[in-house]
Amino acid sequence: MLALVLALMLGTAPASAHNVLIGSSPSDGDQLDTPPETVTLTFDQPVQDAGTNEIAVTGPDGGNWVEGPVRVDGSDVTAALRPLGPEGEYVIGFRVLSADGHPVSDEIRFTLTEPGPGAAGQTPGTAPTGESPPQAREVPESVVPDGADEAADQDGSDGGIPVWVWVIGAVALLTIGLAVALRMGRSHEE
């Protein structure tokens, strides 16, 4: 009950207390001819630095251009970028922990109008790939266990099917037994 009351109190009062993105650099919709070196997201209140905050900058080539860990400074969350490469649209996806403990995620976009020094071809091979694969792994890890759970659940429900098999088997045996008995009976009659 206490937990329920607490949940209700936390659910109602701080509903307006989710962190809200109030600014960013680059800004949503920016057209830039010079690649930004960092991404900074500014929220209306402090972000919890629990090590779970994520920023990903996905380029037109699909690569992630964030380099190094996300840093939290009060209401600001910052991520350094490798020198951007191909021109086109970049999506800044973020997921941060609100002051009230709820995760907030969204994305903003900017467009690089001139190709940067970081060639697209260098994206996968350069040092930051050491950063990217762990992030890439984190996603499957959170997905795989869920899938495993579902598989386990399905196995659990599959566990009920053998009962059907037994019933069908029993019916089949009875039918065969009856058929044999009838044939034997007929053969005796003949």
Ligand SMILES: [Cu+2]
């Ligand atoms: Cu909240």
